[in-house]
Amino acid sequence: MKTSLLRKVRRAIERYGLFSPGDRVLVAVSGGVDSVVLLEVLWLLAREYDLKLWVAHYDHRLRRGSLEDALFVYRRVREKGLPFIYGVGPVREYARREGLSLEMAGRELRYRFFERLRRNLDLQKIALAHQADDLAEEVLLRFLRGAGRRGLAGIPVKREGYIVRPLLLVTREEIRDFALARGLDWREDETNRDVRFLRNRVRHLLIPFLERHFHSRVRENLRRTALILAEEEELIEDLTREAYQRARLREKEIALSVPVLRDLPVALRRRVFWKALGEAGVPLMRVRRSQLEALEGLLSGKARGPVSLPGGFVARRAPGRIRILSRALPRVEPFRLVIESSGEYELPGGWRVEVRSGGDCPPEAVRIRGSFPLVLRNRRPGDRIYRPGVGHQKLKKFLWELGLDPEERDAWPLVEMEGRIVAIPGCYRHPGFEPLEGEEFLCLIFRKLA
Incomplete structure (x- = not known):
């Protein structure tokens, strides 16, 4: 059985191009039998494929025995002389804050931890311990929840070019037999038998029912279907990358x-x-x-x-x-500020303006013929501006053509004099208010702070 499992892993590595010579590989090890066998297999094959291994364990702190799991993994890794990295996260608090299930929250934080290690340590691959029975269960889960072709492809053998699953062609039974033959020990997670979790109900109730009453090879058929779809997904992913680059x-x-x-x-x-x-x-x-x-x-x-x-x-x-x-822009309420003297003024929406009466005026500043008072405000329904050769145009359309989002348009300051919009910093000046040589003018220097 040992030889059979290693043969299957080699076949997956070569068929799907999981590793390249010299790859620095992060092996995710929880302490369960699947991840313990993954570590053992990659340790055995490291010289053959010229791999350099790091081991990471993520502690979700959801069970009282989680620290013992981490210590168990640490001891096994130390025996092999490999570098060990321990991560821990407030999964329960994160789930509550983000409105997620514990399973979803743990997965997000765990993958985020692995990705951070990949970048910081310049690793080429992250090896995960999903196996063939996980694949069958995942396909059924996604079908029950409603999924398209991508979802029904289940768990890919290789994703994004760096997440790899060398055990995906190996069954749970083969993994356990390999572990026993090698004299390996592992940690049991009692929650894996708790049928309150949907995944466990699929594993312990639904699949056995289908095997008894519909087809004895349900798992194998589900795995085969998922792998066929996953291989076709590679072609679709290539098309997606090309289309994304164009768009x-x-x-x-x-x-x-x-x-x-x-x-x-x-x-x-x-x-x-x-x-x-x-x-x-x-x-x-x-x-x-x-x-x-x-x-x-x-x-x-x-x-x-x-x-x-x-x-x-x-x-x-x-x-x-x-x-x-990455975030929603804060909505800016209507504002109107009457300026009657020189000085610096803060405006809503993260703007600041320095107003001077004549004098030295930088090229990027707004120069307006006339004197105090003037009004600084944001846009209102029905606002129009005058553009030579165009005539009067709706301000809303003008700002849209500049590519500003609605919230940006609401926050953008306007300069008003004599009841007309005479300037918009960075994009508009009324031709009738451009100062001529020797005329009195106001200088407005706008800065966007946020």
């Missing part, structure tokens, strides 16, 4: 071109949205289908937005693009 605009935040998105088939466009959310840092495990549909609404114009996304992110429609931002 992605070269801006500081993640922004997608509306014309490019409209030209994509709906199924591919949904994948591009998904990839963009991941690139922006949105926790993908929490993204719902309704939120992807809301992004479609932004694109078609049926929804005005913004679309709220997990993790405090929002998606907004702007001229010619859809932007994914």
Whole structure:
């Protein structure tokens, strides 16, 4: 059985290109039999594939025995002479704060920990201990919850080019037999038998029922179907990456071109949205289908937005693009400030302005013919500006064409004199209020602080 398991792992490594010579690999070890066997297998194969191993254990602090689990892993890793990294997180508090289940919260924090180690230690791969029975259970779970083709592909053997699962072609029984043959010991997690959890009900109740009453090889059929879909997913992922590169605009935040998105088939466009959310840092495990549909609404114009996304992110429609931002902009209430003398003034929305009467005026400042008083305010319904060659234009349309979000438009300060909008910092000056040589003028220096 030992030889059979190693043969299957080699086959997975070579078939899916899980490792390259010289890879620095983080092995995630919980202390359960699957992860203990994963560590043993990669330790045995490290010289053959020229791998350098690090071991990480994440303590969720959800069970009284969690510290003993960490110490157990530490001792096994020390015996092999490998570097060990211990992580711990307030899973229960995080779940309460974010409104997540304990399972979802633990998974988010755990993956975040592994990803941080990958970046900080310059590691090429993260090896996880999912096995063939996990794959079958995951497919059924996703089917019950409602999933598309991507979801029914289950747990991929390789994801994002660096998350790898070398045991995914190996069954739970084969793993246990290997552990016993090698004389390995492991920690048992009693919660794995608690049928209050949906995953455990699938494992201990649903699959055995299907095997008894429908087909004795249900697990094998589910695994085979998932692997076929996963292999086809590789092709679709290649198409998605190409489409994403075409749609992605070269801006500081993640922004997608509306014309490019409209030209994509709906199924591919949904994948591009998904990839963009991941690139922006949105926790993908929490993204719902309704939120992807809301992004479609932004694109078609049926929804005005913004679309709220997990993790405090929002998606907004702007001229010619859809932007994914890391936080919602604070709404600025209407304001109106009458300026009657020189000085510095703070405005809502993170703006500050220095007002001078004539004198030295920097090139980027706003120069306005006339004298005090003047008014600084934000926009109001019905506001218009005068543009030579265009005539009077709605301010709302002008700011939209500049690519400002609604909240940015609400906060942007306007300069008013004699009942007319005479300047907008950074983008507009009324031609009738440009000072001529020798005329009295006011100098306004605007700074955006936030």
